[in-house]
Amino acid sequence: MTSIPNPKCLLCGSEKSKLYKTIESFGHPVSYYLCLDCGFIYQNEAETIAKDEAFYEENYRTLYQDSEEPTAKDLRQQTLRALDQAKFLRANLYAPKNVLDIGASSGLLLDTFRQEFGAGVTGIEPGNAYRAAAEKRDIQMFSSLENLLETNHNTFDLVTMMHVLEHLPKPVETLREIRQSLLASNGALLLEVPNFYAHDSFELAHLSCFTPHSLKEILRLAGYEIQAFRKHGHPRSKTLDLYIGALARPVIPEHEPGVVRPERCVPLKRVLSMLWRKVITRLRPKDSWLGA
Numbered sequence: 001m002t003s004i005p006n007p008k009c010l011l012c013g014s015e016k017s018k019l020y021k022t023i024e025s026f027g028h029p030v031s032y033y034l035c036l037d038c039g040f041i042y043q044n045e046a047e048t049i050a051k052d053e054a055f056y057e058e059n060y061r062t063l064y065q066d067s068e069e070p071t072a073k074d075l076r077q078q079t080l081r082a083l084d085q086a087k088f089l090r091a092n093l094y095a096p097k098n099v100l101d102i103g104a105s106s107g108l109l110l111d112t113f114r115q116e117f118g119a120g121v122t123g124i125e126p127g128n129a130y131r132a133a134a135e136k137r138d139i140q141m142f143s144s145l146e147n148l149l150e151t152n153h154n155t156f157d158l159v160t161m162m163h164v165l166e167h168l169p170k171p172v173e174t175l176r177e178i179r180q181s182l183l184a185s186n187g188a189l190l191l192e193v194p195n196f197y198a199h200d201s202f203e204l205a206h207l208s209c210f211t212p213h214s215l216k217e218i219l220r221l222a223g224y225e226i227q228a229f230r231k232h233g234h235p236r237s238k239t240l241d242l243y244i245g246a247l248a249r250p251v252i253p254e255h256e257p258g259v260v261r262p263e264r265c266v267p268l269k270r271v272l273s274m275l276w277r278k279v280i281t282r283l284r285p286k287d288s289w290l291g292a
């Protein structure tokens, strides 16, 4: 029997951990570990099934939505999100000219940015059916970051990653790669992840659970400085900050970021925030889950 390597923190790299929680997601047991050095909660990359490219090419959307084709609900949510992200960029006086969306799905964010900003658009999407849908919108698409990097590509003045970072087996390395190989020196990275202090977060394909602290730390570690940071529930909730987002710029000149600053009491903060979520949902049910 081959043994599974010990869990290694996806944020700080430490192997000091303890089992935090085991859940069942889509019929698979999924274990999360708590890093005893920095407080990050993550899946053991060596044991998760949600790390292979093949998983995202065909299985991921099927598991999540019973269909490989984008659903109507999916498209509606994506359009609302895309408009909200465009508003966030405008509020921060940023109008991109050349956008790369990593995890572009069927291309709705790019389509929206093309209309809102007149931007040139390129996408990366491993899911075959979604990528085909984006290509139909006349968007240049690639199936992986590696495929794009192999081409003679230009740099981008905006790279977006909407609900992608939490899926990556090597999130720090990928953020660095984006900064070094894809982003223009005066460009920006726009990203959003589920907020561990409001969103369930535990799902088969979520390898990392980000808090506001750890999202800031991973950006700093990968060589970015944050221009704008927000917590919000749009378009799903008026009361719960389900998502955390950041607009970040590459630090120039590049310098050694040092070690991860630990976050204390993450399990306790999770318990208290989920308790708060229960209370607020009870008090304001309609505002808490819009369209539910």
Ligand SMILES: [Zn+2]
Residues within 6 Å of the ligand: 009, 010, 011, 012, 013, 014, 035, 036, 037, 038, 039, 040
């Ligand atoms: Zn750690």
